Amino acid sequence: MYTHMAKLLRVLSIIILILISIAITFDSGIFVYPSLSNTLFFSILVSLLTLITAFYAIHNTSYEKVSIYSCIVFFWGVYILLHCYHTNGEYYRSLYLISSIIYLITLSFLIRIQIINITFIKNILLCIAIIQLVFMLGQSLNIIDSYSKYFPISGTNENPNTNAIFILCCLPILIERIRNLDKTFIYKILFGCILLFLFILKCRTAYIGGAILLATYLLSGKRIHRFWKKSNYIRRALLLSLLCTTIFFTGIHIYQIKKDSADGRLLIWKLSTEMVAKNPIEGYGYGLFERNYNLKQASYFCSQPSTTEHQNASLVAMAYNDYLEQAIEGGITGFIWYLGFFILLGYLAIRQKNREALAIVLAIAIMALFNFIYAAITTWFLLLNYGAILLAASNNQFSLPTLIKRLISIIFCCIASILLYHQCRVINAQIGLKKSIGLIKERRFEEAGNLLARLLEQASTSEAFLTQYANSLAKQKRYEEAIPIYKKASLYTSNISLYYRMADCYAHLSQYSDALTTLKTIAAIIPTNLRSRYQIMCLQRHIQDIEGARQTALEIINISPKVYNPKAEQYKKQAREFLEHSK
Known part of the structure; x- marks a missing residue:
């Protein structure tokens, strides 16, 4: 009986793992933006995998031992769940992180009981890499359209950097x-293609990660160890000095490649550090970095004279440093859990003498200092798979x-069933x-509003859903009803489009x-934003605040927008015309 069940579990697990790899690689197109498709289908498939695995384990307890490290990782998920309830965190990000942890534990169990083999997992990862290479090749030859508005080569993602890091x-x-x-001929071809596209994509984070991979393989080589042991102190000091000098000048070169972007990140890290210092214990809630950071940025710019920081600033969606982001969202404890996860995997890789896993873990851990990792689902999926491999092989x-x-x-x-239930509700709401x-494009505003009202509870903390519901009410000129919904959405995002619409509702209600306060928030978040200041000027003229309108007009004239366009x-x-006529 158990042999038959094991075979069935193996088949179902393989199918689900293949479906997960497809789900995280392609956008299904049934949601408002691609990342929802990737994360929601990942989460629901993980719940299915966990459910059938748990059902098998209920009927077959012949496996000998339980991994202590799996228990530790499980309590990380418990912390995220409790923190989300305590701080009213964003539901979707919390669900994604908890699903990731459940996947890690489930897959490690499947590997340990020999239902899934490691070669199959690595083949899945290579297949995803091949798909990305094929799409990038097609995009470079103008055969396939880019998935990004801003980059001609992006693979199946909107951001080419996520592809560069993954491959x-x-x-x-x-x-x-x-x-x-x-x-090895095919593998050598793949290796060469990856190097080629890493050069084409020019991702600075990937270059840093590549240096870590190279250093890991070099320093773990037997020849290096023998050479180091034979070297005297002077030679060792010279080698270390040479290494430090190389790192220093390479860092300067990488910084100069995109100086404005690098300066923008330095500002993000500075303000993020201040946010952690202000609220180190609780944090601000998982999934709420974007909302709270941009408001912090607005407050900072209001208290500072105009500098190049003002000129480089834009709406920020992530910290470009996973450790800082985890500290902001989950508090210092959340930061410790995230950092501890990398330390645990690195420790296991060293103990197991798994140089391949060690190189990947170290590279991702360092790249997480400069970019987003867990939000880039393909790279995060790769790390989770290697985490499962290491947990399964542990002796503790x-x-x-x-x-x-x-x-x-x-x-x-029970956990998988509850997650599955909530995920189905969320998916239904997003559809x-x-x-x-x-419906709104067809100007069927009332029908759209009624549909969204029925699904409001299922949508939970979705700022996109709440904003769209408020938009449908505003289109029906139900401004008093729309404003509370906009305010609720503003608890989960600081997207300026929401503030524009909310300001419009306030203006219609006189x-x-x-x-004005709402529009000034936009102007503070993005100091070079002219549209918000223009609307402020128009409102000030409407309420006969001529002096205030003149001051705003001067700001509009003096500000240099990041991108010049006809609107600017x-x-x-x-x-200028207003200033001339108001003298």
């Missing part, structure tokens, strides 16, 4: 296969009575959101003070 992390898999297998395991094993399996079965956009010139022209 870089696949290099150790290819290195080990080229070293250990006889037929303990025995449990059969009854306790069965009870743990039942708990995981409804996509449908409502079509609540000009609130409208129009705002400046009208500001």
